[in-house]
Structures are given as structure tokens and as C-alpha cells.
Amino acid sequence: MEQQIYLIGLNYRTAGVEVRERFALTDHCSKDTWAIPLRPSGENDSAETTLDEALILSTCNRVEILAVGQGDVPGLILEAWASAKNRKAVELAPYVYIHKGREAIAHLFTVASSLDSMVLGEPQILGQLKGAYRKATLAGTTKTIINRLLHKSFSVAKRVRTETGIAASAVSISYAAVELAKRIFGDMGQYQAMLIGAGEMAELAATHLIQAGISNVKVANRTYQRAKELAAEFKGEAVPFEHLFEHLADVDIIISSTGSPEAIIRARDIKDVLKRRKYRPMFFIDIAVPRDIDPDVNNVDNVYLYDIDDLKEVVEENLAHRRVEAEKAQGIVDEEVNAFAFWLESLELQPTIVDLLSHFETHAQEELQRTLKRLGPVNPETREALEAMLHGLVRKLSHEPITFLKEAKSETASRNVELIRRMFGLDDEHPMGRCTRRVHRNESQLP
Numbered sequence: 001m002e003q004q005i006y007l008i009g010l011n012y013r014t015a016g017v018e019v020r021e022r023f024a025l026t027d028h029c030s031k032d033t034w035a036i037p038l039r040p041s042g043e044n045d046s047a048e049t050t051l052d053e054a055l056i057l058s059t060c061n062r063v064e065i066l067a068v069g070q071g072d073v074p075g076l077i078l079e080a081w082a083s084a085k086n087r088k089a090v091e092l093a094p095y096v097y098i099h100k101g102r103e104a105i106a107h108l109f110t111v112a113s114s115l116d117s118m119v120l121g122e123p124q125i126l127g128q129l130k131g132a133y134r135k136a137t138l139a140g141t142t143k144t145i146i147n148r149l150l151h152k153s154f155s156v157a158k159r160v161r162t163e164t165g166i167a168a169s170a171v172s173i174s175y176a177a178v179e180l181a182k183r184i185f186g187d188m189g190q191y192q193a194m195l196i197g198a199g200e201m202a203e204l205a206a207t208h209l210i211q212a213g214i215s216n217v218k219v220a221n222r223t224y225q226r227a228k229e230l231a232a233e234f235k236g237e238a239v240p241f242e243h244l245f246e247h248l249a250d251v252d253i254i255i256s257s258t259g260s261p262e263a264i265i266r267a268r269d270i271k272d273v274l275k276r277r278k279y280r281p282m283f284f285i286d287i288a289v290p291r292d293i294d295p296d297v298n299n300v301d302n303v304y305l306y307d308i309d310d311l312k313e314v315v316e317e318n319l320a321h322r323r324v325e326a327e328k329a330q331g332i333v334d335e336e337v338n339a340f341a342f343w344l345e346s347l348e349l350q351p352t353i354v355d356l357l358s359h360f361e362t363h364a365q366e367e368l369q370r371t372l373k374r375l376g377p378v379n380p381e382t383r384e385a386l387e388a389m390l391h392g393l394v395r396k397l398s399h400e401p402i403t404f405l406k407e408a409k410s411e412t413a414s415r416n417v418e419l420i421r422r423m424f425g426l427d428d429e430h431p432m433g434r435c436t437r438r439v440h441r442n443e444s445q446l447p
Contacts, residue, residue: 009064021290060289174204
């Protein structure tokens with residue numbers, strides 16, 4: 001049974017924000033998560049299903065698990081994923097897509113290049129993917145295939161950004177949030193804004209708010225020092241998190257993007273804030289997953305709440321000029337998928353080519369020894385000439401079957417390997433051949 005690459009996931013297209021937050025794996029990117037399904041290669045090889053490598057990417061818009069293994073890897077992943085969230089796999093399955101082999105490679109390269117993002121061309125996903133890879137390597141859940149696949153995905157993303165104009169303008173979820181605020185408020189110069197959270201999304205939002213004309217940005221964060229740092233960067237005002245609701249009465253636009261596991265603002269909290277504001281309208285944009293603001297807030301008069309899914313319409317309007325560039329980018333992705341697939345195939349071909357050459361060399365040496373016995377003592381020049389003749393014969397005899405293997409199309413490569421091994425009795429001659437083959441597949445060898 002051969003190793004295979006799988007990508008199992010859900011994203012903003014297949015699942016709403018409620019489902020995505022229910023199955024988010026932000027805090028499950030450690031080796032302990034895979035303590036049951038993930039086994040070192042070679043351990044319990046008799047099992048029908050083994051998971052040899054794994055990586056978790058969990059963002060506000062997608063949760064994806066990249067895996068390398070044998071057997072029913074998707075089934076194993078779904079069970080482990082659902083169990084990690086105290087759910088059943090049957091609850092998760094309707095929202096999940098499963099890619100295998102070249103499709104999994106293509107999907108990863110597409111994600112890394114931001115061609116699958118809600119905001120086409122946004123740069124955040126590449127940083128998030130690098131962070132996920134860093135966690136996986138520290139946890140020890142990646143080896144040859146995922147290591148090479150992730151490094152290749154980073155280089156593909158770089159090619160896309162340098163060879164196309166897909167990232168020519170600043171479009172992101174944070175940008176879309178500010179664009180939505182501009183549409184509602186018009187002239188932003190007369191309004192006050194607050195950021196709740198001081199991470200990358202909040203920093204981007206602050207940049208876009210200043211560019212839109214907001215003169216003062218307040219920043220509230222659980223770590224007050226981080227709030228002070230971000231506020232200072234934009235000449236704003238830091239707010240102690242415990243005094244959040246006291247300051248909400250002064251602001252008109254609130255963009256929230258914390259990592260809180262539960263809502264930090266509820267309808268009952270806002271009613272008192274509105275009273276102190278003399279019921280002037282408030283505009284909330286919740287770009288956190290799980291959500292920071294309880295949906296019931298939207299039922300309060302003079303309060304307008306938008307979550308990350310509501311930004312899709314705004315995002316769509318800012319993408320038209322990027323779509324032509326996306327076609328060019330897709331061409332780069334297709335080219336790189338073919339190159340990576342060739343490398344994968346070479347992992348499968350190499351042990352068979354080695355075994356084939358060994359097969360011919362062994363028989364050639366046997367015939368040389370028989371010939372030398374019949375000839376009796378020979379001088380070194382004669383022996384060298386005989387050995388050179390046999391080496392040349394081995395190269396000629398092996399040339400056609402090796403060419404046959406190397407020139408096979410992706411869909412027939414495995415079948416051709418099996419055919420050559422049977423034709424020349426490689427597994428019969430080398431009882432450990434299949435084990436050797438498995439070891440070679442885990443080596444970091446270039447085609």
C-alpha cells in the first residue's frame with residue numbers, strides 16, 4: 001500500500017461562520033493532537049491505515065489538514081478532528097472537501113498563492129500557512145513529503161506575487177471592513193474608531209482606518225502593553241481591557257478581532273453604552289472566529305453589526321481587477337504542480353531503478369565469475385576489459401526499461417513500476433524489496 005497525500009478541510013465556501021468556529025483547530029496544532037492517529041513511519045506497518053505526516057491550518061476562513069499516509073486517511077482525520085472538538089464525524093462530514101494526490105498539491109499551492117482566499121490576492125494566508133508549518137515542525141509531525149511540499153508552496157506563492165499583479169492593491173478582510181464603514185458613514189473624518197484586539201488583523205484595520213480619514217483610533221487589548229504599542233504606532237489611544245465599555249460610549253466604529261473563545265460583547269452591554277451616547281448609531285464589524293460579538297447585538301436599535309461573512313459582498317466589488325491576474329497565477333500553479341508531481345513520482349521510481357540496476361549487475365558479475373573460472377588466470381588488462389564490457393552491457397540492457405519508467409504519465413507510473421518489478425522478478429529476488437521501497441520514499445532525494 002503506497003503513501004498518499006491528502007488534504008481534508010472546510011472553508012468559507014462550504015461552511016458558514018458558525019460551523020467554522022465550531023470546528024476551528026487553532027489550539028490543536030501540537031503533536032498531542034495526533035497522539036492516537038499519528039505514528040512514526042514503520043511502527044505498526046501491518047495496520048490498514050497509518051498517518052505518517054500531518055499539518056493543521058486553522059484560520060477565520062478555513063480549517064484544513066494536510067496529511068500523508070496509507071489507507072483510509074480521510075476517515076481517520078475526520079474522526080480525530082471531530083473528536084478534538086467533542087463532536088461526531090457525521091456532524092462534520094457535510095461541510096468537508098477531500099483532495100488527494102495532485103488535487104491536494106494543487107489546492108495547497110492555490111491557497112498559499114491566495115487564489116482561494118475570500119479576498120483574492122490577500123497576503124495574510126501565506127503568513128498563516130508559514131505559522132502552521134512552524135508549529136507542525138516543532139511538534140515533529142512533518143517529514144520528507146510535507147517538508148518539501150510546504151517549502152515549494154512558499155516559493156510558488158512568491159512566484160505568483162512577483163510575476164503577476166494579483167496583489168497590486170491593498171485588499172484584505174480588514175480593508176473590506178473599513179470600506180464597509182466608509183459606505184455607511186461617508187466622510188470618516190468626523191468619527192471615532194476603536195480596535196478590540198491588537199493582532200495582525202487589527203494592525204491592518206488601523207492602517208486602513210487612518211487612510212480613510214479617521215483621526216483618532218483607540219486600541220483595547222487584554223495585554224495592555226501591546227495595546228499601547230499599537231496605539232503609539234498610529235498616534236492613537238490605548239484602552240485598558242477592563243475599561244472597554246467605559247470607552248465604547250465615545251466611539252462610532254468598532255472593529256473586533258480578538259482570539260477569545262467566547263463573545264466579549266453582548267446585547268445587554270450595549271444598551272447601557274447607547275444610553276450614554278444618547279442613542280447615536282454604532283457600527284460593529286466582527287472579523288474574529290469564533291465571533292467576539294454576540295449576534296443578538298444586531299437586534300438593538302441604532303446598532304449595526306456585521307460579521308466576517310457579511311463582508312463577502314464588499315470583497316467581491318474589490319476583486320474585479322485581480323481576476324485577469326489570477327488567470328496568470330493559475331498558470332504558474334499548474335506548472336509547479338506538474339514539477340512537484342514529477343518529484344513525487346521520482347521517489348517511487350528511484351528504488352525500482354536501483355533494484356533494476358542491481359539485478360543486472362548481479363547477473364553480470366555471476367557470469368563474469370563463471371567466465372573467469374573457465375578462462376583460468378588472466379592478466380589485469382583482460383579482466384578490466386571484460387568488466388568494462390559487462391558494465392556497458394548492463395547500461396544498454398537497463399536503458400529501455402528505465403526510460404519506460406521515467407517517461408510514464410502520472411496516471412500510469414505506479415502501474416509501470418509494478419510491471420517492471422514483476423517482469424524482472426525484483427521482489428522475488430529481493431524479499432525486502434518492498435520494505436526498501438518504503439524507506440526510499442521517506443528519503444529526501446531530488447529527481
